[in-house]
Amino acid sequence: MPTKVLMVCLGNICRSPLAEGILQAKLPKQDYFIDSAGTANYHIGAAPDKRSILTAKKFGIDISQQKCRQITKSDFETFDYIYVMDTTNYRNVIALAPDEKSKQKVKVILRELHTNECFDVPDPYYGEMEDFEHVFQLLDEVCTIIASKIKSN
Numbered sequence: 001m002p003t004k005v006l007m008v009c010l011g012n013i014c015r016s017p018l019a020e021g022i023l024q025a026k027l028p029k030q031d032y033f034i035d036s037a038g039t040a041n042y043h044i045g046a047a048p049d050k051r052s053i054l055t056a057k058k059f060g061i062d063i064s065q066q067k068c069r070q071i072t073k074s075d076f077e078t079f080d081y082i083y084v085m086d087t088t089n090y091r092n093v094i095a096l097a098p099d100e101k102s103k104q105k106v107k108v109i110l111r112e113l114h115t116n117e118c119f120d121v122p123d124p125y126y127g128e129m130e131d132f133e134h135v136f137q138l139l140d141e142v143c144t145i146i147a148s149k150i151k152s153n
Helices: 015-026 049-056 085-097 102-103 129-152
Strands: 002-011 031-040 081-084 104-109
Touching: 002 015, 002 085, 002 129, 015 031, 015 129, 049 104, 049 129, 081 085, 081 129, 085 104, 102 104
Parallel strands: 002 031, 002 081, 081 104
Antiparallel strands: none
16 A cells, blocks of 8 residues: 655645655655645646646656645545645644544644744745745755655655
C-alpha cells in the first residue's frame, strides 16, 4: 500500500498544486500517492493557475492535468501526511479533523525547514511570475526534506 501525502492551500490553484507536483517528482509513483486540495471551494474542478503551471513547467514538472478539489473529512482516513501551506489553512484543516489522531497528521509545511518557527508559504495569487518562482523554490527545498523523511519511515 503506497504512502499517501496531501498538500493543502486555500484555493488549490497555486501553492498546493506546485507542492503536489514537486513531491511527485521526488518520489517513486508506485510507492507514494501525492494529491492536493484547498480549504475553500472556489475552484473545484478547475486546473491550477496558469502561472503555477508555467512555473512548474519551467522546472520540468507538468501539473497541467491536476484538478482542484476541496479537502474533506474522509481525507483524514485516506492520507498518512497532510501538509498545509500556512497557519490559516492549518487552523481550517484542524477544525475539520474528526479526532486527535487525525490532527496529528497535519503539519505546516515550512516547519520541516524551520522546526522552531512557523513560516507561511506566501500566496502568490496576487503577485507576479517571480512570486510563483519564489514559492516553487521554497516548496522544492522543503519537499526534498519531506521526501527524505518519508522514505526513511
